[in-house]
Amino acid sequence: MLSEPALIEKSKQGDAEAFSSLIRRYEDKIYNLAHHVCASAPAEADDIYQETFLSAYKKIGQFRADSQLGTWLYRIAANLCWMRLRKKRREPFVPILDLPDAGEHRHTGAPLDKMKSHADDPAKLAQKKELRQTVERALEELPVEYRLVAVLSDIEGLPNDEIARILNLSLPAVKSRLHRARLFLRDRLSPLVKGHAS
C-alpha cells in the first residue's frame, strides 16, 4: 500500500486511482463535517462532500507538502459550508454567558457518570437519545462560524490548533467560539435535564 505522500504525488501527476485512494481515507470525515454543519439541509451535505473532493482534485497541484492533507480537505469543506450557509443566517446569535437562574438550583438531573452507569436501562437509553436529539437541534441554531468549531472539536475530535489552521483563526478565537457554542448548547439542554429530574 502506498504512503499518503506517494499517493499525493501520483495524484499531482493526474493519477485518478491514487486520488481515489485519498478519497477513501478522508471521505467519511468530510461527509460527517458537512452533514453535521448542514443538518437542516441534508442535500447540501452530499453536495459539499462531492464538491470538496472535486475541488481538491482540481487543485491538488497547489497542495504544499508541508501541510496535512486532512487539514487542507477540512478547510475546503468548511469554506463550502460557510459559503452555502452564511446566507441562511437567522436571528442574531446571543451567546449564553451567564449563570442559570435560581430555578436551576433545585433540580437534580442525571449527571454524566450516572447516565453511563445505566447504559442498559431502556428509560436511560431513551433519555440519552432525547438529550442527543436536543443537542443536535441546538447545534442547528448556532451560526455557522460557531457550528463549524463545535463540530470540528466535539464531533470530529480535532485539537484546537488544527481547527485554527483549518478555519484560519487564532487559537484564542477558536477557544472563544468553542466556549460560547458549548454554553449555548448547555443552555438548551438545561431544561431537559431538569425535566428528567428524579
Next chain:
Amino acid sequence: MKCRSLLRFLSDYVDGDLPTATARRIGDHNRVCPTCRRVIQTLKTAVLCLKNTPRLHAAARARRALRRKIAALRRPGPPRT
C-alpha cells in the same frame, strides 16, 4: 472563587486544559456550590452528546456520483517510457 468568575473557565475545565491550580480552585468551589456543579454537569453532558454522535457514511449514490465526476475530470498522466 465566585460563580461568575468561573464562567470563562468552563470549556477549558471540562477539557482538562486548565492549569492545575485553577482547576483545583474550581473543584473546591464546586464542592460547595450546587449551581455551578449543575452547570458543569450539564455542560459535560452536552459535550458528551456531541462526542458520542454516531459516525455517518456518505450514501453509495453520492460516492458513485463523485467517482463518475472525478473520472470525467481525469487528466492525462505523464508520458510512459
